[in-house]
Amino acid sequence: MITPREACSLESAARNSGLPVIMVRAAKVLDRADNTTCQILNRLKTSVSLFYIDLDRFAEGSPMEGFFSSDKLNESMSKFVHSADALRLLLIYRYGGFYADSDFVILKDLTSLKNVIASDQVARRQYSAGNHLLVGHTVSNAMFHFSKGAYILSLALNHFNEAFSSQVWASGGPDLLQRCLLALCGFGNDVPTDGIMMTRERFNSERCRGISVLDYKSFFPYGWMQQERLSDRKTKADWYEVLDSSYAVHFYHSSSRRHGPDTVIKRPKYYGAKKPAYLVLGIDHCPLAYWSKTVF
Numbered sequence: 001m002i003t004p005r006e007a008c009s010l011e012s013a014a015r016n017s018g019l020p021v022i023m024v025r026a027a028k029v030l031d032r033a034d035n036t037t038c039q040i041l042n043r044l045k046t047s048v049s050l051f052y053i054d055l056d057r058f059a060e061g062s063p064m065e066g067f068f069s070s071d072k073l074n075e076s077m078s079k080f081v082h083s084a085d086a087l088r089l090l091l092i093y094r095y096g097g098f099y100a101d102s103d104f105v106i107l108k109d110l111t112s113l114k115n116v117i118a119s120d121q122v123a124r125r126q127y128s129a130g131n132h133l134l135v136g137h138t139v140s141n142a143m144f145h146f147s148k149g150a151y152i153l154s155l156a157l158n159h160f161n162e163a164f165s166s167q168v169w170a171s172g173g174p175d176l177l178q179r180c181l182l183a184l185c186g187f188g189n190d191v192p193t194d195g196i197m198m199t200r201e202r203f204n205s206e207r208c209r210g211i212s213v214l215d216y217k218s219f220f221p222y223g224w225m226q227q228e229r230l231s232d233r234k235t236k237a238d239w240y241e242v243l244d245s246s247y248a249v250h251f252y253h254s255s256s257r258r259h260g261p262d263t264v265i266k267r268p269k270y271y272g273a274k275k276p277a278y279l280v281l282g283i284d285h286c287p288l289a290y291w292s293k294t295v296f
Contacts, residue, residue, distance in 0.1 A: 001034035004296050005253065006102040007289035008282055010040055014047040015285060018109040019098060021048045024091065026083075028052055036292040043288055055087065063157045064090050067164075076166040085141065085173035086164075089156050096148030103253035104143060104219075105281045107246055115210050117144040117177070119198065120220040120250065132199035135213050139181060139198075141173040142250055143219045152211055155180040184208050217245045227252040231263075233274035239281075251278065265296040 002010070006023075013021045021044075030050065032038055040048060055068035064086055067073060076082045088099045098110060119136020126134040146153055156176050163179070164172040182188075185208040187196060196202070203213035221243055222229045230251060234242070243249060265278045282290035290296050 001031035002037045002040055004036045004289050004293050005251070005278075007036045007040045007292065008286035008296075009100065009102045009104050009106070010048050011044060011286035011289050012104075012106040012281075013100070014044050016106045016108060017098070018111040023048070023050045023102070024053050024087070025050060026053060026055060036289060039288045039292045053087075055083065058087075059090060062090055063160060067161070072164065072166055078169065081169070082164070082166070082172055085176075086160060088141065089153055089160065092144075092146050093149060093153040093157060096146065096150070098143070098145045099141075100143040100248065101250065101253075103251045104248045105251070105278075105285055106248045107243060107281070107285065108248075110145070110247060113145055113214075113247070115146055115150065115205065116212050116214050116218075117141075117146075117181070118214040118219045119216045120224045122216040122220075123223045123226050128197055128199055130201075132201050133215065134197060135200055135203065135215055136198045138174055138178045139213060140220065140224075140250075141177050143248060144177075146211075150211075151209055152177070152180050152184055155183065181208065181211065181213075184211060215245065219246070219248050220250050221246045224252060230277045233271070233276060234280075235273055236275070236280050239275075239277055243277075249277065249281065267294070 002023075010021055010023060013019070030037065032041065041050075056066075059065050059068055067086055068083060073079060073082060092099050098113075100106070117139045119138060120140040120142065121137040122134060128134060159180070160172055160176065163176045168175070181203070182196065185203055198213055200213065200215070203211075205212045216223065230249075265276065265282065268275070268279065268283070271279065278296065282296055
């Protein structure tokens, strides 16, 4: 089945992104009796498509061939995360477009953004000695757009097997993309992946073969180390002021330090005027998903 929060990501993208929305699943069976799944399939069938993918067959003829059934992946500390890291590179390389984790809420039209990536490692607005805005320390692979056959993805695919470590969370994901981006932007291989102050002046389409690193607020208004702030209670007006520069909001489900009953989003009657971000955004941007279950 599709969870309410996965459904929220699909629904918000269908409503706001301006793009066709596709979810790729490795499971062969989908529980259509589940209310959330039923609502998404019935109400958004013209704009949301779900596909089953055979990972081994899809990887044939690519540098990823054999990876999805390899001992290296089976020994992984997080097999599903590492599988997804690999699959997104191959999918976007072959077809082009946006990739986004299923814990995003999409707020704005994305059609103006091409060949972009951002960082989730910035905790506050900082500037370089030259008064240039810091856009990140290392990029995230949670959301990005690349054209079909993009050189950065070709580099990542060709170096994936040597870079991947089954016991290192980010080895085939953010770490790999960061190294490829540094190479693309003219920085040597001996530069530490987090040793460059990333500004728009250094990481833009002119210097990085068509790739731009966006202001971190574009996709990650709160960085990974600030994820707790998404549970702050604010008025709707205050939340939208915070998110004014954001195309999307990442909620860090797979790496969240907060799991359990405190992460459940209830109906509005359980809150006052000030609400957590997911409640405000759920009602506005994915009402089908939000109202499909008693808790979100």
